[in-house]
Amino acid sequence: MRSRWWPRVLGAAAAFAGFEVLLTVIDADPDPVRLALLVAICTALLGLVLDALGGAEPSWRVDVERPSVRESGDPRLVRYVALIEAHLSARTAEHALRDRLALLTDQVLRQRHGLRRDDPAAEALLDPELLGVLSGPPRRLARAEIDRCLTAIEEL
Numbered sequence: 001m002r003s004r005w006w007p008r009v010l011g012a013a014a015a016f017a018g019f020e021v022l023l024t025v026i027d028a029d030p031d032p033v034r035l036a037l038l039v040a041i042c043t044a045l046l047g048l049v050l051d052a053l054g055g056a057e058p059s060w061r062v063d064v065e066r067p068s069v070r071e072s073g074d075p076r077l078v079r080y081v082a083l084i085e086a087h088l089s090a091r092t093a094e095h096a097l098r099d100r101l102a103l104l105t106d107q108v109l110r111q112r113h114g115l116r117r118d119d120p121a122a123e124a125l126l127d128p129e130l131l132g133v134l135s136g137p138p139r140r141l142a143r144a145e146i147d148r149c150l151t152a153i154e155e156l
Contacts, residue, residue: 005047012043084146095138101149102134108156127152 016039023030080100087097102117105126109115115122123131130152133141141149 008043008047012039015039087141088143090140093138093140097141098133098138101153104153105130105134108153112156125156
């Protein structure tokens with residue numbers, strides 16, 4: 001901070017001396033106190049402008065508090081997140097999320113229990129809310145409903 005002001009002080013002293021000599025040569029009878037105040041104010045203003053305008057360029061980079069799922073590198077996770085975001089932002093009821101939940105349910109039932117969703121034994125394993133979402137007409141699901149359906153699928 002101080003190293004930045006020393007050149008300014010020396011420049012102000014040189015400007016004062018130069019103006020004092022110039023005004024004396026042209027026989028303007030300068031007032032040293034007023035001239036010193038004028039040079040000091042001009043130097044201070046110039047220093048403030050240089051400080052405000054100087055420095056680093058503005059950065060357009062935005063620091064993200066939560067890393068994006070899209071940067072995770074898992075393309076399947078990215079597709080699922082995009083599907084849920086599209087469902088939540090859609091104006092009409094979409095069937096894509098319901099169909100994906102049905103596909104996931106079928107995979108889990110087949111892998112863990114060797115059953116299909118249309119088997120009577122599978123209906124006993126399925127959560128009633130999940131069964132209603134999968135068998136009913138397409139409708140908009142809230143975040144909480146999506147979360148409960150995914151939790152029910154994970155717990156199969």
